[in-house]
Amino acid sequence: MTKSVFLGTVAAATLFAGMGMAQEGSTLAQVKERDELNCGVNTGLVGFAAPDANGNWTGFDVALCRAVAAAVLGDSSKVKFVPTTGQTRFTALSSGEIDVLARNSTWTYSRDTDLKLDFAGVNYYDGQGFMVRKDLGVTSAKELDGATICIQTGTTTELNLADYFRANQMDYTPVNIDSNAEGEQQYMASACDAYTTDASGLAATRAAFADPENHIILPEIISKEPLGPAVRHGDNNWGDIVRWTLNALVAAEEYGVTSKNIEELSKSSNNPEVQRLLGSTDELGAMLGLDAEWAKRAIQANGNYGEIFAANIGEQTPIGLARGLNAQWTQGGLLYAPPFR
Amino acid sequence: MSDTHAQTVPFVRDTMLPAAPPPAQQAGAVRWMRENLFSGPVNTVLTLMGLAIIWFLYVAFGDWFAHSVWNADSLPECREIIAATWGEGARGACFAVIRERWNQYVFGFYPSELYWRPVMTFGLLMVALMPVLFAASLPVRRVVLSATVALTLLAMVALGSPIMWLVFAIAIMAFAFHASETQIARLLPFSVLFPLLGVWLLWGGSLWGPIFVLVGPMLGWITWRVLVSRSAMLATILSVLVTIVFWLFVAGDAAGDAQNLLPMGIEPVDSSSFGGFLLSITIGVAGIALSLPLGIVLALARRSDMFLITTLAVVFIEFIRGVPLITLLFVASLLLNYFLPPGTSFDIILRVIIMVTVFAAAYMAEVIRGGLAALPKGQYEAADALGLDYWKAQRLIILPQALKISIPGIVSTFIGMFKDTTLVTFVGLYDPLKSMSDAVRASTSWKGIYWEPYIFVGFIFFLICFGMSRYSMYLERRLQRDHR
Numbered sequence: 001m002t003k004s005v006f007l008g009t010v011a012a013a014t015l016f017a018g019m020g021m022a023q024e025g026s027t028l029a030q031v032k033e034r035d036e037l038n039c040g041v042n043t044g045l046v047g048f049a050a051p052d053a054n055g056n057w058t059g060f061d062v063a064l065c066r067a068v069a070a071a072v073l074g075d076s077s078k079v080k081f082v083p084t085t086g087q088t089r090f091t092a093l094s095s096g097e098i099d100v101l102a103r104n105s106t107w108t109y110s111r112d113t114d115l116k117l118d119f120a121g122v123n124y125y126d127g128q129g130f131m132v133r134k135d136l137g138v139t140s141a142k143e144l145d146g147a148t149i150c151i152q153t154g155t156t157t158e159l160n161l162a163d164y165f166r167a168n169q170m171d172y173t174p175v176n177i178d179s180n181a182e183g184e185q186q187y188m189a190s191a192c193d194a195y196t197t198d199a200s201g202l203a204a205t206r207a208a209f210a211d212p213e214n215h216i217i218l219p220e221i222i223s224k225e226p227l228g229p230a231v232r233h234g235d236n237n238w239g240d241i242v243r244w245t246l247n248a249l250v251a252a253e254e255y256g257v258t259s260k261n262i263e264e265l266s267k268s269s270n271n272p273e274v275q276r277l278l279g280s281t282d283e284l285g286a287m288l289g290l291d292a293e294w295a296k297r298a299i300q301a302n303g304n305y306g307e308i309f310a311a312n313i314g315e316q317t318p319i320g321l322a323r324g325l326n327a328q329w330t331q332g333g334l335l336y337a338p339p340f341r
Numbered sequence: 342m343s344d345t346h347a348q349t350v351p352f353v354r355d356t357m358l359p360a361a362p363p364p365a366q367q368a369g370a371v372r373w374m375r376e377n378l379f380s381g382p383v384n385t386v387l388t389l390m391g392l393a394i395i396w397f398l399y400v401a402f403g404d405w406f407a408h409s410v411w412n413a414d415s416l417p418e419c420r421e422i423i424a425a426t427w428g429e430g431a432r433g434a435c436f437a438v439i440r441e442r443w444n445q446y447v448f449g450f451y452p453s454e455l456y457w458r459p460v461m462t463f464g465l466l467m468v469a470l471m472p473v474l475f476a477a478s479l480p481v482r483r484v485v486l487s488a489t490v491a492l493t494l495l496a497m498v499a500l501g502s503p504i505m506w507l508v509f510a511i512a513i514m515a516f517a518f519h520a521s522e523t524q525i526a527r528l529l530p531f532s533v534l535f536p537l538l539g540v541w542l543l544w545g546g547s548l549w550g551p552i553f554v555l556v557g558p559m560l561g562w563i564t565w566r567v568l569v570s571r572s573a574m575l576a577t578i579l580s581v582l583v584t585i586v587f588w589l590f591v592a593g594d595a596a597g598d599a600q601n602l603l604p605m606g607i608e609p610v611d612s613s614s615f616g617g618f619l620l621s622i623t624i625g626v627a628g629i630a631l632s633l634p635l636g637i638v639l640a641l642a643r644r645s646d647m648f649l650i651t652t653l654a655v656v657f658i659e660f661i662r663g664v665p666l667i668t669l670l671f672v673a674s675l676l677l678n679y680f681l682p683p684g685t686s687f688d689i690i691l692r693v694i695i696m697v698t699v700f701a702a703a704y705m706a707e708v709i710r711g712g713l714a715a716l717p718k719g720q721y722e723a724a725d726a727l728g729l730d731y732w733k734a735q736r737l738i739i740l741p742q743a744l745k746i747s748i749p750g751i752v753s754t755f756i757g758m759f760k761d762t763t764l765v766t767f768v769g770l771y772d773p774l775k776s777m778s779d780a781v782r783a784s785t786s787w788k789g790i791y792w793e794p795y796i797f798v799g800f801i802f803f804l805i806c807f808g809m810s811r812y813s814m815y816l817e818r819r820l821q822r823d824h825r
Binding site for chain 2: 042043044045046047049050051052053054055080081082083084085087088091092095096097179180181184185204205207208209210317318319
């Protein structure tokens with residue numbers, strides 16, 4: 001009897017699972033039904049995602065989650081932030097635990113194809129750099145032959161480092177570390193000559209040192225790290241929503257739409273592109289299954305791309321990142337939102 | 342009487358010598374040191390080495406601790422204060438991060454206006470444990486209970502608990518005092534009901550949920566009473582079946598309907614809001630409470646004569662012990678999601694508790710099996726000779742002795758399991774040691790802080806684990822029946 005009960009349970013579980021697969025349809029419908037967006041974020045990365053003393057999340061990636069929630073649900077606070085680690089992030093997305101992953105994840109070929117993710121664009125162009133102590137006398141990464149280097153294991157940075165040194169026929173001794181905090185500590189304790197991670201992380205780390213003037217970030221950027229939000233394969237409408245929310249934030253900056261003047265512009269702007277973007281004319285929202293003012297709400301949530309950048313990681317913040325590659329294409333950067341029409 | 346000694350001078354002293362102090366080397370601190378620290382060459386060398394290590398630690402870390410800053414809003418401000426007070430280049434600890442973020446280390450992201458709920462739950466947990474942990478000794482019970490009550494009520498008032506809940510806590514505690522002074526067993530029903538009460542207080546929501554969970558076993562009991570006269574076997578199976586069917590198919594809907602008819606409940610708190618020591622202690626206590634009975638059952642199953650049961654127990658124990666806990670946690674957080682239909686929210690903390698329990702139970706089973714094996718065969722034979730059946734023999738003769746022997750091992754497993762709760766960091770839960778510290782470091786004010794959170798969290802862990810260890814020693818002393 002025990003056996004038949006067991007078999008019955010297995011059969012029932014399979015049946016339920018099958019039904020579940022069948023039900024798994026529109027992410028948009030699920031989010032609306034739940035009235036909450038499940039957004040996967042970093043468990044804590046300076047400037048990109050961090051909970052404050054009251055548990056409110058802020059940061060560059062967090063702002064994107066809020067913008068999507070504002071576009072879809074009309075309220076930027078209807079987000080459940082699901083903290084994900086480097087190991088759990090992609091599984092959490094493909095298993096449906098989260099609707100969108102905004103966790104400074106690098107858009108790579110294998111992640112896009114083999115892991116069955118869809119990257120909805122790039123919200124931050126990063127690249128891997130090196131930090132060394134000034135008294136080491138090194139001014140270029142090419143002079144790092146034979147150095148010991150602190151490197152976070154299990155990340156793309158580890159592979160980039162190996163590639164770079166092999167390409168330049170140099171040797172190095174890796175000091176494996178588990179987290180950014182540990183890396184800083186090892187570097188401060190002189191366990192390694194150089195510390196390597198994404199340039200944005202290096203800037204934040206250096207800014208937090210007691211003596212930032214004694215450390216320099218070397219000019220070489222040895223890898224391309226386009227960080228962007230990702231969604232599951234298979235639900236193209238949902239991917240479009242995330243992609244165009246990001247594009248709306250970028251386009252808003254290009255057209256000078258800010259959270260301050262957006263109300264005014266939505267009534268009085270003469271620019272037809274702005275009118276379409278803000279839903280004053282045409283019904284672009286309906287094509288996504290949203291209402292006309294979706295992009296307006298997304299921009300109102302935290303401002304346009306430039307405002308989000310300035311508030312979280314820009315030069316006025318302790319992290320102090322320059323726009324660099326992340327400037328608009330009109331300013332010599334790579335941000336280029338396709339036209340809204 | 343002879344006079345032989347009539348003229349001899351008595352040599353027996355007839356006055357007392359005045360009391361003299363003992364020689365300096367045989368008294369007080371000097372004697373203690375001679376006996377304990379410098380009793381021989383090896384001991385002397387070890388003592389000197391110990392002193393050298395302490396001196397080294399003092400030189401290495403003394404100034405860092407002495408220059409602790411507790412009042413600052415960010416790490417740069419800490420550094421300024423240290424530089425201003427102890428001069429440029431001085432270093433110091435910045436414990437201000439603990440002062441500002443202590444609430445997250447203790448409660449995670451639990452809503453701050455509801456902090457009194459976990460505090461009350463913890464206080465009531467201690468009350469519920471009284472009849473289990475301190476059943477025998479009234480003075481100990483009195484001290485522990487008074488301390489618990491005083492601390493809980495103080496903390497609840499400080500955290501702004503509503504009057505109604507204060508009254509509720511006071512009522513339970515007054516009853517506990519009464520039971521403790523008269524007959525502690527009267528508190529046992531509360532101990533049995535506490536898990537439901539605790540879960541409801543922590544997660545909140547409708548009161549009807551726990552009520553209908555309770556109804557299940559009640560229905561089962563009624564079934565058993567009705568049928569037991571016909572067949573005990575049938576009655577047991579049916580009553581369990583009734584309970585499970587009620588839980589699975591009726592309880593949820595019924596609770597929902599009842600909530601619609603007569604809303605009764607407290608503000609719900611999502612599992613994702615749990616973190617810090619609240620999470621560790623919730624998982625730890627649940628794991629401890631569940632793994633001990635499960636471990637006992639597994640140990641008995643492994644020593645059973647029935648082939649199927651033995652095999653199942655061996656496979657289970659060896660499989661679970663052969664797999665790292667992290668693997669089980671990943672299974673709980675990731676793999677289960679693929680098997681369950683999307684949208685079923687099988688609570689992540691519940692999943693973790695199940696895995697931790699299963700893991701600890703496998704170790705527990707082996708510890709208890711050691712205790713069972715250590716009992717002389719005569720004890721088993723004596724139980725048989727008395728005509729006791731299997732369960733009675735286990736309950737009255739075998740287990741009390743075997744468990745007593747296993748106490749150090751059992752408590753070790755508990756301590757290990759409690760510390761292992763920090764591994765939940767790998768499945769994205771906010772354990773106090775790593776995740777919470779990383780989250781704190783991710784704010785621009787505290788980026789760059791490293792040792793202070795670890796020291797604070799390590800200290801709290803030490804207090805709890807040391808407490809468990811002391812309790813196990815107390816229990817061993819109290820259960821000592823032989824005369825050595």
